[in-house]
Each structure stands twice: as structure tokens, then as C-alpha cells.
Amino acid sequence: MKFDLNKNPIDLFASWLDEAKITEPNDPDAMSFATVSSDGYPSVRMVLLRKFDKKGFIFFTNYNSRKSNEINANSKGALCFHWKSLRRQVRAVGNVEKATDQESDDYYFSRPLGSRIGAWASKQSKLLDSRETLLKRVKEYENQFEDKPPRPEFWGGFRLIPKEIEFWSDGKFRLHDRFRFVQVKNEWKSNRLYP
Numbered sequence: 001m002k003f004d005l006n007k008n009p010i011d012l013f014a015s016w017l018d019e020a021k022i023t024e025p026n027d028p029d030a031m032s033f034a035t036v037s038s039d040g041y042p043s044v045r046m047v048l049l050r051k052f053d054k055k056g057f058i059f060f061t062n063y064n065s066r067k068s069n070e071i072n073a074n075s076k077g078a079l080c081f082h083w084k085s086l087r088r089q090v091r092a093v094g095n096v097e098k099a100t101d102q103e104s105d106d107y108y109f110s111r112p113l114g115s116r117i118g119a120w121a122s123k124q125s126k127l128l129d130s131r132e133t134l135l136k137r138v139k140e141y142e143n144q145f146e147d148k149p150p151r152p153e154f155w156g157g158f159r160l161i162p163k164e165i166e167f168w169s170d171g172k173f174r175l176h177d178r179f180r181f182v183q184v185k186n187e188w189k190s191n192r193l194y195p
């Protein structure tokens with residue numbers, strides 16, 4: 001298949017994600033997101049892409065979680081999508097920064113009430129002695145906020161600002177199509193890579 005390497009990679013990503021939304025049975029917007037831990041090990045988990053544009057890729061999380069602590073100590077991150085139904089991969093590397101309060105509010109208040117309460121109840125990545133403790137915390141916050149929880153200060157978005165985006169599409173006999181866009185002086189330069 002031919003892909004347009006002159007296209008802006010964000011536009012190309014948008015068109016691949018649109019295709020994945022049709023073919024992928026679950027979570028086309030799920031991506032692995034890697035940070036670097038204080039001992040230099042990579043640290044990776046899945047998150048959901050909730051917004052993207054030419055400034056970067058945004059997901060939302062607890063700002064006291066392990067990933068957030070790692071981002072605070074080392075702002076370099078990486079992400080990777082794999083759309084099995086399309087046999088395609090997209091990966092990106094860059095610096096990670098907090099989304100704006102407005103972006104975090106916009107997304108937080110678009111979520112169902114249960115998820116908004118859940119954000120309060122979860123001390124994400126901390127030790128939990130029992131499931132009952134978590135459910136008790138949910139009840140407490142339901143009683144405290146009823147149906148109007150504000151956005152917790154410890155919950156919001158992060159944006160990965162890509163300096164490099166690579167696309168991979170499955171080809172016959174492992175002769176996959178692979179190309180990389182790199183930011184050079186605020187412009188995207190593209191190259192093909194051997195698969």
C-alpha cells in the first residue's frame with residue numbers, strides 16, 4: 001500500500017485512528033505509554049488517548065500515580081498504538097507536560113458521574129488493603145459531593161509532545177512498510193526505514 005510521506009504525521013495519524021475506530025472491536029484509542037523510572041528502567045502501561053492535535057497526544061490520569069511521579073522526575077516519554085485488525089503500529093517519542101486546567105476540566109466534566117467519583121476514590125498506584133476500602137471511599141465521596149464532584153487537583157491530563165512519530169504497516173513476507181517523521185527546526189521530515 002502507498003502512504004503519503006508528505007502528509008503531516010498528525011493528519012496521517014488521524015486517518016489511521018479513524019480507520020481503527022471502524023475495524024477495532026475494543027479501544028482503538030488505547031496506547032501503551034512508557035515513562036522512565038528513577039532507576040533508569042522503562043515503565044509501561046496502557047492509557048486511553050483522549051485528545052490529540054498538532055501540539056501532541058493527551059491522556060488523563062492521577063497526578064500522584066507512579067507514571068506521574070516518573071514524568072515529574074524525567075519528562076521524557078513514549079507511546080505506542082497497535083491496531084491488530086489493521087496490522088498497524090504507530091509510536092511516538094517526546095517530552096511530556098501537564099495538559100492545561102481547561103483541558104482537564106473539559107474532559108473531567110464530560111465523564112459519567114461514576115468515573116468522576118472514581119477519580120476521587122482511587123489513590124492510584126498506592127497500596128490498597130482490600131477492595132472494601134476502595135468501595136467505602138467511593139461511598140464517602142458520593143455522600144460528600146452527591147452529583148457534583150469538582151475535578152480533584154490530583155487528577156488531569158498529560159500531553160506527549162512528539163519529536164518523532166513512526167508508522168508501521170504490515171506487508172507480505174515481513175516486508176512491512178515503515179516510515180518515520182522527525183521534527184527538524186519545527187518542521188516534520190520523513191524517511192522510510194527498513195522493516
Ligand SMILES: Cc1cc2nc3c(=O)[nH]c(=O)nc-3n(C[C@H](O)[C@H](O)[C@H](O)COP(=O)(O)O)c2cc1C
Nearest residue numbers: 030045046047048059060061062065066067068125
Ligand atoms: C485499555 C486500558 C486503558 C487504560 N486507560 C487508562 C487511562 O486513560 N488513564 C489511567 O490512568 N489508567 C489507565 N489504565 C490503567 C493503567 O494501565 C495503569 O494500570 C494505571 O494508570 C496505573 O499506572 P501507574 O501505576 O504506572 O501510574 C488503562 C488500562 C487499560 C488496560
